[in-house]
Amino acid sequence: xxxxxxxxxxxxxxxxxxxxxxxxxxxxxxxxxxxxxxxxxxxxxxxxxxxxxxxxxxxxxxxxxxxxxxxxxxxxxxxxxxxxxxxxxxxxxxxxxxxxxxxxxxxxxxxxxxxxxxxxxxxxxxxxxxxxxxxxxxxxxxxxxxxxxxxxxxxxxxxxxxxxxxxxxxxxxxxxxxxxxxxxxxxxxxxxxxxxxxxxxxxxxxxxxxxxxxxxxxxxxxxxxxxxxxxxxxxxxxxxxxxxxxxxxxxxxxxxxxxxxxxxxxxxxxxxxxxxxxxxxxxxxxxxxxxxxxxxxxxxxxxxxxxxxxxxxxxxxxxxxxxxxxxxxxxxxxxxxxxx
Amino acid sequence: xxxxxxxxxxxxxxxxxxxxxxxxxxxxxxxxxxxxxxxxxxxxxxxxxxxxxxxxxxxxxxxxxxxxxxxxxxxxxxxxxxxxxxxxxxxxxxxxxxxxxxxxxxxxxxxxxxxxxxxxxxxxxxxxxxxxxxxxxxxxxxxxxxxxxxxxxxxxxxxxxxxxxxxxxxxxxxxxxxxxxxxxxxxxxxxxxxxxxxxxxxxxxxxxxxxxxxxxxxxxxxxxxxxxxxxxxxxxxxxxxxxxxxxxxxxxxxxxxxxxxxxxxxxxxxxxxxxxxxxxxxxxxxxxxxxxxxxxxxxxxxxxxxxxxxxxxxxxxxxxxxxxxxxxxxxxxxxxxxxx
DNA sequence: GTGAAAGCGCTAACAA
DNA sequence: TTGTTAGCGCTTTCAC
Numbered sequence: 184x185x186x187x188x189x190x191x192x193x194x195x196x197x198x199x200x201x202x203x204x205x206x207x208x209x210x211x212x213x214x215x216x217x218x219x220x221x222x223x224x225x226x227x228x229x230x231x232x233x234x235x236x237x238x239x240x241x242x243x244x245x246x247x248x249x250x251x252x253x254x255x256x257x258x259x260x261x262x263x264x265x266x267x268x269x270x271x272x273x274x275x276x277x278x279x280x281x282x283x284x285x286x287x288x289x290x291x292x293x294x295x296x297x298x299x300x301x302x303x304x305x306x307x308x309x310x311x312x313x314x315x316x317x318x319x320x321x322x323x324x325x326x327x328x329x330x331x332x333x334x335x336x337x338x339x340x341x342x343x344x345x346x347x348x349x350x351x352x353x354x355x356x357x358x359x360x361x362x363x364x365x366x367x368x369x370x371x372x373x374x375x376x377x378x379x380x381x382x383x384x385x386x387x388x389x390x391x392x393x394x395x396x397x398x399x400x401x402x403x404x405x406x407x408x409x410x411x412x413x414x415x416x417x418x419x420x421x422x423x424x425x426x427x428x429x430x431x432x433x434x435x436x437x438x439x440x441x442x443x444x445x446x447x448x449x450x451x452x453x454x455x456x457x458x459x460x461x462x463x464x465x466x467x468x469x470x471x472x473x474x475x476x477x478x479x480x481x482x483x484x485x486x487x488x489x490x491x492x493x494x495x496x497x498x499x500x501x502x503x504x505x506x507x508x509x510x511x512x513x514x515x516x517x518x519x520x521x522x523x
Numbered sequence: 524x525x526x527x528x529x530x531x532x533x534x535x536x537x538x539x540x541x542x543x544x545x546x547x548x549x550x551x552x553x554x555x556x557x558x559x560x561x562x563x564x565x566x567x568x569x570x571x572x573x574x575x576x577x578x579x580x581x582x583x584x585x586x587x588x589x590x591x592x593x594x595x596x597x598x599x600x601x602x603x604x605x606x607x608x609x610x611x612x613x614x615x616x617x618x619x620x621x622x623x624x625x626x627x628x629x630x631x632x633x634x635x636x637x638x639x640x641x642x643x644x645x646x647x648x649x650x651x652x653x654x655x656x657x658x659x660x661x662x663x664x665x666x667x668x669x670x671x672x673x674x675x676x677x678x679x680x681x682x683x684x685x686x687x688x689x690x691x692x693x694x695x696x697x698x699x700x701x702x703x704x705x706x707x708x709x710x711x712x713x714x715x716x717x718x719x720x721x722x723x724x725x726x727x728x729x730x731x732x733x734x735x736x737x738x739x740x741x742x743x744x745x746x747x748x749x750x751x752x753x754x755x756x757x758x759x760x761x762x763x764x765x766x767x768x769x770x771x772x773x774x775x776x777x778x779x780x781x782x783x784x785x786x787x788x789x790x791x792x793x794x795x796x797x798x799x800x801x802x803x804x805x806x807x808x809x810x811x812x813x814x815x816x817x818x819x820x821x822x823x824x825x826x827x828x829x830x831x832x833x834x835x836x837x838x839x840x841x842x843x844x845x846x847x848x849x850x851x852x853x854x855x856x857x858x859x860x861x862x863x
Numbered sequence: 864g865t866g867a868a869a870g871c872g873c874t875a876a877c878a879a
Numbered sequence: 880t881t882g883t884t885a886g887c888g889c890t891t892t893c894a895c
Contacts, residue, residue: 193649195649195888196887196888196889197888197889198888206865206866207865207866207867208866208867208888208889208890209865209866209867209868209889209890209891210864210865210866212889212890212891213864213865213890216890220864220865221864221865222864222865225864225865237645237649238649239646239649239650240650240888240889241587241650241651241887241888241889242650242651242652243583243586243587243592243651243887243888243889244587244871244887244888244889244890245888245889245890246583246889247581247583247584247587247871247872247873247887247888247889248870248871248888248889248890248891249871249889249890249891250871252583257633261618261621261622262618271611271614274611274614277614278601278602281601281633281635282601285635290632290634290652291632291633291634292630292631292632292633293597293621293631293632293633294630294631295621295625305577306579309533309535309577309578309579310579310580310581310582311581311582311583311872312582312630417813417817447817451817473757474814474817474818477757477787477791477814477818477819478814478817478818478819479817479818479819535872536871536872536873537872537873538872546881546882547881547882547883548872548873548874548882548883549873549874549875549881549882549883549884550880550881550882552873552874552875553874553880553881556874560880560881561880561881562880562881565880565881580872580873581871581872581873583871583872583873584871584872584873584874584887585872585873585874586873587871587872587873587887587888587889588872588873588874588875588886588887589873589874589875589887590887
């Protein structure tokens with residue numbers, strides 16, 4: 184059934200409903216706010232009339248008046264070309280954040296990062312498009328986030344904790360992820376490990392440091408070489424690894440990749456170069472994507488709990504909107520050993 | 524740099540800016556609208572002052588006044604549990620739609636389908652939260668979409684074209700996808716094919732009919748059996764196939780799956796039952812996900828151009844907002860033969 | 864329990 | 880080229 188009869192011209196303002204119900208506009212307003220002051224009978228009558236006429240409260244007038252939007256902006260890097268597979272991990276996180284937002288009856292405004300400049304995000308808030316912002320990922324360098332922290336913009340970030348705790352983050356324990364990887368490599372007797380990532384991203388830098396610490400602690404004088412990549416797709420992993428193998432004589436015996444997608448690309452490149460995985464080279468990814476499990480060679484990887492993460496991001500942001508100053512949080516990190 | 528100096532209290536209304544610039548409020552308004560009427564010098568002066576004071580136009584007042592939101596709602600089924608892998612295909616589509624929307628300077632409100640009831644969507648529009656709606660997927664049955672088409676709500680749908688053309692869709696040529704699959708199976712001499720999908724979804728029904736037509740045309744008296752599944756995840760494909768094999772004596776020699784994820788689940792189930800893919804059983808998926816290519820067994824599948832689709836969805840919706848009545852469109856469909 | 868009145872910040876018609 | 884004015888539809892005092 185079409186819920187709103189087409190015949191009746193649908194009414195668009197409280198005044199009109201008020202007139203029909205023979206009450207004041209303010210009474211209609213109270214009915215829609217479910218005010219306890221209001222006589223239940225009056226309320227029911229008003230709501231019935233409104234429904235019959237396809238009336239809904241104008242959200243913009245409401246937002247203007249109350250100075251509250253009930254909207255949260257979620258900023259996520261969307262790949263500009265569709266060639267590069269959209270980062271599945273962030274979509275998973277987006278999904279979990281969205282759940283948390285529905286539950287709290289807030290709208291989700293999906294945004295792409297504009298210039299990495301605090302100004303853009305300040306104006307999102309000052310123009311009253313959203314009450315707060317959730318950033319899915321820090322990107323390389325977080326200076327602009329520190330800048331943003333100096334303003335009145337309420338926001339939380341998925342990513343590595345800021346050393347100076349200038350803003351609130353939720354992230355996996357990246358250092359631990361690095362340590363688990365290092366321990367695994369050490370245990371397998373690996374000595375020439377490649378870190379295929381990007382240390383400009385705070386998260387990656389933490390992983391890298393954990394990796395180094397663990398390998399050092401194990402004491403078998405391993406060497407870590409960095410292969411810098413600009414993004415974390417399969418294609419990038421594949422071509423970075425291929426290029427590396429073409430250029431260098433020394434073969435790595437282990438690779439720690441910045442994401443599962445990268446890890447899969449690395450495995451493909453390795454196989455094409457006739458290196459056995461995991462015989463000659465061990466490979467460990469990050470995120471435990473669903474597809475990591477069903478890859479050609481089920482991928483060994485670091486898992487983080489995105490569902491919990493999504494909930495935490497939302498929760499922290501709401502605490503902030505309530506005037507609190509929430510602390511950063513970590514979600515646990517775990518090594519999933521499969522066949523690489 | 525923090526773009527807005529913290530010292531100065533940031534101004535929040537045009538009146539205040541007008542006073543500082545010694546002009547009328549309407550002149551400030553014109554400056555922000557980039558009105559050609561305005562003296563460029565005046566405009567520059569106003570904008571400079573505004574910027575200096577961290578002023579931005581209040582979007583809600585603007586929306587209220589102009590009765591335009593510059594926002595499009597995108598409705599997408601987000602899995603309520605994180606167990607089931609979020610449908611990667613729709614995220615890809617979301618990404619492409621988002622691109623199209625940025626380009627046109629529109630905001631994207633991400634929504635989850637509430638009750639499959641036209642009322643909910645009518646109120647999204649009548650409450651002026653969005654100017655139009657893009658539905659990513661029809662779901663099982665599209666009666667409510669036909670209902671919605673009888674209202675004044677501007678919307679377009681990713682999915683199968685409605686027989687009665689009551690609303691505008693963009694979708695892949697599902698029938699052709701079915702035909703390509705049928706031809707391939709026929710050419711391989713397959714006779715007992717399983718359709719693992721859900722005919723309540725119009726898209727699936729079209730594929731299924733194409734499959735049947737092609738197999739009939741090939742003339743080798745094949746039989747098609749339906750395995751109904753409620754969603755299109757790996758897990759569902761896996762368990763549906765496992766259950767089927769446990770129940771039935773007759774082995775299929777071909778499977779046409781509702782999505783690549785389902786196809787991968789099917790392949791796993793088949794292997795566990797000691798059936799060779801593609802030796803004993805051919806499997807064809809749908810969507811050509813990035814991960815389909817790097818699956819355990821690179822997946823044979825039907826590819827559709829989501830990038831083009833995203834652009835078309837946005838374009839059609841804008842035509843509709845301009846008062847036109849755009850026709851439904853199809854994006855091409857192609858068989859990608861790999862190893863299943 | 865309900866009504867009257869003021870005003871949120873903006874745009875656009877009209878006037879100058 | 881700029882200013883004046885009248886609302887857009889709502890919430891929220893304050894009165895009764």
